[in-house]
Amino acid sequence: MTPAQLVHAIKANRNFLCVGLDTAINLIPPHLGATPQAIIEFNKGIIDATKEHCVSYKINTAFYEAMGAKGWDIIGETLEYIPDTHFTIADAKRGDIGNTSSQYAKTFFETFNFDSVTVAPYMGEDSIRPFLEYENKVTIVLGLTSNKGAFDFQYQLIDGEPLYIKVIKKVAKWGTKDNLMFVVGATKAPDLAIIRQHVPDHFLLIPGVGAQGGSLEEVTQYGLNKECGLLVNLSRAVIYASNGEDYKEAAEKVVIQYGQQMKTLLTNTLL
């Protein structure tokens, strides 16, 4: 799915929710067991329960890598189960010198067929360029992250501007709104207004709503653009809404609730 198709899905559903599949074997409901097959069953259950109320899924690779090669297979099986109507994100935060980044791009865009992958900016242009070379794929670069550690370097001032603004401004020149998005943490929602001055048209992937305390209203207030331009990710708040046999119903309840909020927020705008 391309960003243009994502915009279409968002407008048709009045929904900009991404569900994050940060699935850990020790956190899924005990009745499912603790095998690789249990993880697949859990992910499929979550997808079944949420697909009518979200437009995207994000697979956090760390949780699968920790299982070794089996985890890598589970990524593939989960990705295949996600309907084509949904935008898929490999949340992998890769980045290396050019010839190595080419291998990471191949991993997520060819070996797997993700629509997009998250990438870290520290190593600069040649670490990001190999991802951008793929047609109809999206590179999602870390701008401002939702964690406490964001204050260590991302807010450091360079010529009076925070590093994260420098990153967003410079990286924006390497791609277009159609092949480039940015990660911007919801826990710093007012900073979205500053970011929007520099990248009015790009999509922003927003983690940090839910378990990390960010507010959907604030994110919408500061971050919305004329094509929506926002994908709000919820992981733990959805997938671990219940630890019991009702985990699917509990997850559905959470996404319905956020979905209704999103519908209201979008209806109050021109979308």
Added chain:
Amino acid sequence: MTPAQLVHAIKANRNFLCVGLDTAINLIPPHLGATPQAIIEFNKGIIDATKEHCVSYKINTAFYEAMGAKGWDIIGETLEYIPDTHFTIADAKRGDIGNTSSQYAKTFFETFNFDSVTVAPYMGEDSIRPFLEYENKVTIVLGLTSNKGAFDFQYQLIDGEPLYIKVIKKVAKWGTKDNLMFVVGATKAPDLAIIRQHVPDHFLLIPGVGAQGGSLEEVTQYGLNKECGLLVNLSRAVIYASNGEDYKEAAEKVVIQYGQQMKTLLTNTLL
């Protein structure tokens, strides 16, 4: 293997060479074939041919991930084949919010039993802390990288100091010389002198000698400390020294040549 044991190995062998296993299926000698088994055979051949002339191996995860789950198995099989006498590095450049970084740390320190892993600093302390919590394991944080893109952000000035110096100074406070190293590209060898003012005791992992043009003499001149404190990585220059049936002999010839240079350089110092 711990950094203390690495120092012992370096002094005993008068050698601080790391061989990088950036093994791509389309770059290995054609006579080996193009199967996962061929990659394993190639890696084992390279290890056999080089182990007497190096003290460390670095597995670049990108090249294996591009093969999917099979590649993940090859990482495991290659790692098991590396002798216990050698320091092992997962060159993975991971980094995410705390609970996700914990999963990456688990991946490389438990699921695999690497001695160390490379980590990106952009997301700050809580993205690095979960790696540092492992006893007898080493976290290798990107400081100054060897690629052209290093100039995009790493050299940007914050309070008159480049970002990479800020990163190295701040990260150094989160760990010790026993659980923390830094990546410093050889292509910027004179900057090693500045880095040594801030982290005189830490080990530095030095990519960029060989294919990327860095000089071993310069690296040693500016970077050596009283325990050596350097691990110089060579990847393509060694493993792709020949594309023929003599690939092992060709690789051995290159590591012997660098090994002799290292012996001379270390003998000229107090080590």
